[in-house]
Structure formats: structure tokens, C-alpha cells
Amino acid sequence: MSRFSIQDFSCPVCSVPFKAKVVEAVSHEGQDTDFFPHYIGEDPLPHFIIQCTECNYCAYPDDFSIPFHKDTHPRQKQIKAILEQPLAKKLSVSAQRYYLAGKLYELKKRNSYFTGNLYLRGSWCCRQAADRRGEIELQQLAVKFLKDAVDHSKVSSPENLPIVTYLVGEIYRRLEDRVAAREWFGNVEELVIDQEQQWIIELAKKQAELNEYYIN
Numbered sequence: 001m002s003r004f005s006i007q008d009f010s011c012p013v014c015s016v017p018f019k020a021k022v023v024e025a026v027s028h029e030g031q032d033t034d035f036f037p038h039y040i041g042e043d044p045l046p047h048f049i050i051q052c053t054e055c056n057y058c059a060y061p062d063d064f065s066i067p068f069h070k071d072t073h074p075r076q077k078q079i080k081a082i083l084e085q086p087l088a089k090k091l092s093v094s095a096q097r098y099y100l101a102g103k104l105y106e107l108k109k110r111n112s113y114f115t116g117n118l119y120l121r122g123s124w125c126c127r128q129a130a131d132r133r134g135e136i137e138l139q140q141l142a143v144k145f146l147k148d149a150v151d152h153s154k155v156s157s158p159e160n161l162p163i164v165t166y167l168v169g170e171i172y173r174r175l176e177d178r179v180a181a182r183e184w185f186g187n188v189e190e191l192v193i194d195q196e197q198q199w200i201i202e203l204a205k206k207q208a209e210l211n212e213y214y215i216n
């Protein structure tokens, strides 16, 4: 079951104090083929990202502990501008949090692996809300940044490389880009160095087959 707590935050952008719900623990049973976990109990997905109640700044809880400093955090007008984009306006509250956090990571030129993960999670929120258009837009952003992370060795650890490579293939498959999906699935096997990662080779083969023979 998911477990939450209420914590005090101080916004590093506008310096206003506020309280927010923070995820303490999660459990899941099964997952989608792009690793969206089937959470048990209350949905934690909207709460991995903290949002300032005053200026709407969105980021992971740890980002809020980076001290208030005008050069390392976005400006309020940058947050406003992102929220006024047509795509941001169309998204559900939780998807919008991930979208905004992703755009702010882009502005700060954060590691593309983390940026891609924010957009991927945003696409899961769209799936939950049955917003296929929003899901596609966020999947396109997710794949762009995750691909960059693989291409430029920015993936957090070497064991993750075959997994993220598979994930890029799977997002392409979901976007119905069969050629790109085929290419990325095809790269998984040679990246596996650990015998315990045999499962990702199996999964890549299964999804590569789906990619060839089924309509999404």
C-alpha cells in the first residue's frame, strides 16, 4: 500500500512556506510494458512532484532543499509562461505537474535522463486520465530525452543502459514508429552484461514481435 506524510516546504522560487503531501512508500502489482507500475492503494503518481501553492513551481521534493538563489532556480515569469502554453493548459493537474517540472529541468539543462523520466511519468498520468493526445505529446518528449541520455551516456548506471534502451524502443512502438522501435529493441541484447538481466532481453524480444505483427 502507498504511504504518505505531510511535510513543510519553503519555495526556493518565491520563498513562500507551504505544506504538501509526500510519498513515503509505494507497492505495486505488475506494470505496463513502459514500466508504469500498477500501484496498490492510493495513487502516488500525483505526489512524487511537489507544487508550490503560490507560484506553482514544480519539482521533486529534494529540489526544494536547494537554497533560495535567483540564478539556480527558475523565475516566476518562466513558470507562468510554461503554464500558458496550449499543451500545459490541456493536461490534467498531475500530468501538468510533470510537464512543468520537465520544462524547468530543460531550462536548467539538467541531465536528460531525469528530464525524460519526468515526461514519461507525465505520459502515465495522461494514460490514467484516458487523454491519448496528451499521452502522445509527453511520450514524444520522453523519448527525445531518454534517447539523448542513451546516446550521450547520461543514464544513471551502466546496468540501466539496456533497460533504458528497451524503454526507448517501447515508447517508439507505442508512438507507432515501427522503424525506430525495431532499431532500439535490436540494440538491447548486446548491451546486457549481467546474467540477471536476461529478463530485459526476453521483454525486448516479445515487444519487438508485437511491433512487427500487431496494430497498436
Ligand SMILES: [Zn+2]
Pocket: 011, 012, 013, 014, 015, 016, 052, 053, 054, 055, 056, 057
Ligand atoms: Zn513558489
